[in-house]
Amino acid sequence: MTPTGRDHLIFRAREEMSCLALLEIRGLCKSFAHVVANADVYLDVEAGTTHAILGENGAGKSTLIKMISGLYRPDSGEIALDGAVQHFASPRDAILAGIGVVHQHFMLIPAMTVAENIVLGTERQRDAATPRQSRLLFNRKRAAVSVQELSESLGLPIDPWAKVETLSVGMQQRVEIVKALYRRARVLILDEPTAVLTPQETEELFAVIRKLNQDGIPVIFISHKLDEVRAVASTVTVMRAGKTVRTAPVADATAAQLANWMVGRDVILQSRKEEVAVGDSVLEVKNLRASDDRKTEKVRGVSFSVRRGEIFGVAGIDGNGQTELVEAIVGLRKVNGGSVHLLDRDIGHMSVGERIARGIAYVPQDRQQDGLILSFSIAENLQLREVSKAPFSRRGWLTRAAARKRAQQLVEEFDVRPPVIDASAGSLSGGNQQKVILAREMSRNPELLVAVQPTRGLDVGAIEGIHRYLLQLRAEGRSILLVSLELDEILSLADRIGVMHAGEMVVVMDNQNVTRESLGLAMTGKWSEKEAIS
Template identity: 50%
Template sequence: MKNITKMFGDFKANDNINLTVHKGEVHALLGENGAGKTTLMNVLYGLYQPTSGEIYIKGKKVNVENPNVAIENGIGMVHQHFMLVEPFTVAENIILGMETTKGIGVLDRDKAIEDVEKLSEQYGLYVDPNAKIQDITVGMQQRVEILKALYRGADILILDEPTAVLTPQEIEDLIKIIKNLTNEGKTVIIITHKLKEIKQVADYCTIIRRGKYIDTVKVSETTEEELASKMVGREVSFKVDKEERETGDTVLKIDNLVVRDNRNIKAVDGLSLEVKSGEILGIAGVDGNGQSELIEAITGLREVESGKVYFNSKDITNKTPREIIDSGISTIPEDRQKRGLVLEFTIAENTVLENYDREPFSRKGILNENKIKEYAKDLIKKFDVRPNNEKIKAKALSGGNQQKVIIAREVSNDPDLLIAAQPTRGLDVGAIEFVHKSLVEQRDKNKAVLLVSLELDEVLNVSDRIAVIYEGKIVDIIDAEEADEKTLGLLMAGRGGKRNEN
């Protein structure tokens, strides 16, 4: 890619960027949220047309007018938010648009399943071709996306934030898959800002900052610290600074809670827990052990079958989400697009989603647009949301900047309890540092923080106490200072621990 520039109106998302990737290598594209990484790859894949610049594939200049041209030239892309048809099976999704038929337009399912099985075996991407997308894990859905690209003959595979929604085990599996692909002669471009994974899997790394090319480095010859400072333009602290402090009264008390999931199975099964003011309580656990259902029950989004939820000594069990927000609980939801934002609304509108019906944002049912605009501008500046424009729709922001808008709104509500579910999912190191500081600030204001994260490093670094969840129960609660990854890993696998001890 030579001298690629991409403009959106007056905004320059890519500014004269050069990128060279060689056959059979893993090349990481590193940058902050909104740096222009995904835009650059969308240009390569034909989703956007460059304002200026040229693309060469295997030495030949190619005008990539649309994704079909990219696919014809051996380029496949797996997007951060998957493009799968949920009611369809794995095999149906993989062959969609390239169906094998028998007779007049009749789908040859047996051939499709056979092709998928052959492909999945070749690359070590094991999937059940007959399973429906809606019934398989996120990690499996990602495999389907990769197989879909390979089925179309991809030699160059672009993976956009491939580990953002995966569990630690699924990340290990993905790294093996990437190595299998390069062993077979495929080229992989990873868009990411996870430095640990770049060191594990990439051969080369190109860094982009605010739309500009910064450097390309050989990964084996650099450190995580060097990559971080090149990405952000300053030194980044990987350690969370927080002073010891006394905890106060119990803010959230959960007593013997039972909650069922969408399949009517007990996801939370007799769980008890207390969070005090002035502390961050982290919940560690493998994904799917009841974390999501627990948060939904606390915040009024899922019915509690039995047990109680108390907030500041008041029973809030099965209250409405509005009543729970008004009582003084704020939530950073784990699915920012489904639960955190209205994507068609502007940044300004999203900042007042919970307060639009009260002063100063409205009076007698009429919105005060100027006050909303001022408030949004203030939050954009304070939380470094990019681009700096409150009129932009939320759907136009990068994933990390969408998350910043949610965190800005929720923290600014000054809650007594902040529930943070996967708060740094999809964020770069600079933004993660900011989020962690925001959580510690809440704790230092004597607020209670409940942190739910699949990132063990994050739970260990940020929490004061750590509760380990397994099969819907708290198996043990330990001081963060005494915890390590090995101890937590064993507890997360259901080995050891004292069930429901506070």
């Protein structure tokens, strides 16, 4: 008989009470060709607690998780579960031993139902105790029933018959969590779980984590966001440059301390803005309509303007039309209705190239896919947008010497590391790739900079640098349209904030009168004028 979810959870919890450190990592090392990714990593995760691993991008968090989950084999060191040393040859071994991982990018099959996704890969083992025929045949109904039982006993209700593609991101994450627990995970690892969530969904996730802790399941919470770590974890281990530099109870550490351990120096958490006189409007969007690739209307009559010396922030949950809005402004997407004016000229029907020439600079969301050509050198990438102009070429011939000189200048000015203009863009770290894009876009002295998620996936130091560049541009009297999913980024940079929901800009407000809560409400469409006043 298959025990119900509740039964084995209780059983598990009892089992774990006896032993404090459920998962122990001792002196783990891992290096690739010539990069040391993890060196002497130590970690003790106690039953029933949430243990945060905090670190910048590239601090070695992902490598550590990949070793714990059996994707990489450590060069040296030990992983012990319940005191027994484990040697995972594959992710399957790790799953069987009780390691459950929810990756940042979900490993779900969108066209299949929740129940199918959850039992995937284990359907045979689960049915082994039942009549022989089910070893070959997959019993959808039984799968759905057992998934429902488990999810309800965990306090994570989900509809087992729903197709995953119809679920919100938060619900998909819930499916991943239930999937890990269905596979009898004894330790749950959440890799950057809040990156894709709204503030409300994040709160719900935290409640789920606390519930799991009560049931005795320890959660390893990977993050680079200080606030979240402080909100949900009881213990935090900070990683830096491949090593675990500090482990402390969360209650004993201040945000500033944590940040300091993370980057190894003091960081300024709040960007300081100077007063800039706001001028005439540079970008004027009126009643703009645009559809996505599947011809669904995603931008439904959006109007706003961006003025000189102003950062206009567009907030919203991913997928509410921000991408389409930006693409319609920069010329990558057809405008179905309404108008886009740049400096009083209608640019709504111009090609990308013409809009570039008129002074639009663009930092796309996906820097590797859209912003750079990774196999090109830094110098070549710096001429991507204006290769037909001086100093990059003359009458169709590339003028290499002049282009290289310019590249060298930019690389130094924007502090790209390593400052080698012949290095391929693909060999740079994310932050330095972003610097190359910013160098290219800003060196053109644009009228308007459109930046989408400019700090996505970057570490604290790099984020700080990029925010500084944006504020500097603002101080020079340029206009910036900043689209970000990070509320903190919008709140610390933007002068005015427009919130997108379901293709509409539900509200535009001055940053001074805004709270996180009111923004969160507007993002979920629960905005009304009443709240605007309060």
